[in-house]
Amino acid sequence: MAIEDAALQHDVHWGRWLMPDMVRMPGGGWCSMQHAPPSTLLGWGQDFYTDFENFCVTRHPYDRAVSQYSYMLSQVRGNETLAKSHASLFEYEPCSIEGLNHYLQTQLGRVQREGQSYIENCHFVPQSAYIWDGQRQWCSHILRMDELPGNFNALMDEKDYKVRLSLDLSNITNSHGNLCPELSSSSLNSTTRGQLDEVYAADFRRLGYKQGAHTERD
Numbered sequence: 001m002a003i004e005d006a007a008l009q010h011d012v013h014w015g016r017w018l019m020p021d022m023v024r025m026p027g028g029g030w031c032s033m034q035h036a037p038p039s040t041l042l043g044w045g046q047d048f049y050t051d052f053e054n055f056c057v058t059r060h061p062y063d064r065a066v067s068q069y070s071y072m073l074s075q076v077r078g079n080e081t082l083a084k085s086h087a088s089l090f091e092y093e094p095c096s097i098e099g100l101n102h103y104l105q106t107q108l109g110r111v112q113r114e115g116q117s118y119i120e121n122c123h124f125v126p127q128s129a130y131i132w133d134g135q136r137q138w139c140s141h142i143l144r145m146d147e148l149p150g151n152f153n154a155l156m157d158e159k160d161y162k163v164r165l166s167l168d169l170s171n172i173t174n175s176h177g178n179l180c181p182e183l184s185s186s187s188l189n190s191t192t193r194g195q196l197d198e199v200y201a202a203d204f205r206r207l208g209y210k211q212g213a214h215t216e217r218d
Helices: 002-008 043-050 062-074 079-084 095-114 152-157 188-197 201-207
Strands: 022-026 030-032 055-058 140-144
Touching: 002 043, 030 140, 062 079, 062 095, 062 188, 095 188, 140 152
Parallel strands: 055 140
Antiparallel strands: 022 030
């Protein structure tokens, strides 16, 4: 979101500012268009990827999982209806280690047992699914989040864009991290890590992230 907002300041529309629609996913359910893997989009939806040179930002699956937990807590605060439909967030004290692991194990279990890959607005879809399918690579430039902002700003220089990210990474790595500042990938227990390793095996393999270890930012 930070990159999208930085671009909007220069009247460049990316992500949610370019694709505001919702799309029906295979097997049911809906996701924001910018969250749907390109291979699941039909017709004009794929034009956003096939007709333009693009980039994507990846992150360690453990960091991504922690960020998803704090993001969901931020979304349900003050919304009783949404809170009722996300009961797994409140089995334990919000922002606790127990709460983090329970929520992730519950959602990852849905993906593993029931094949519900598109739950939570597609936030549990493997990152590799946005980059490759069996026929093509959808993402032209793959940027790692742990190398921001240097890699992003260098790409903008190369492509003659004025969009830049500041050296303050706090609003990039986790825009809701201030909600649960004590949580990090080191808060994930062995069961949660095992589920993440299984669900995101392709991400670890194809994107070069290390399984079973704390991330470099811990």
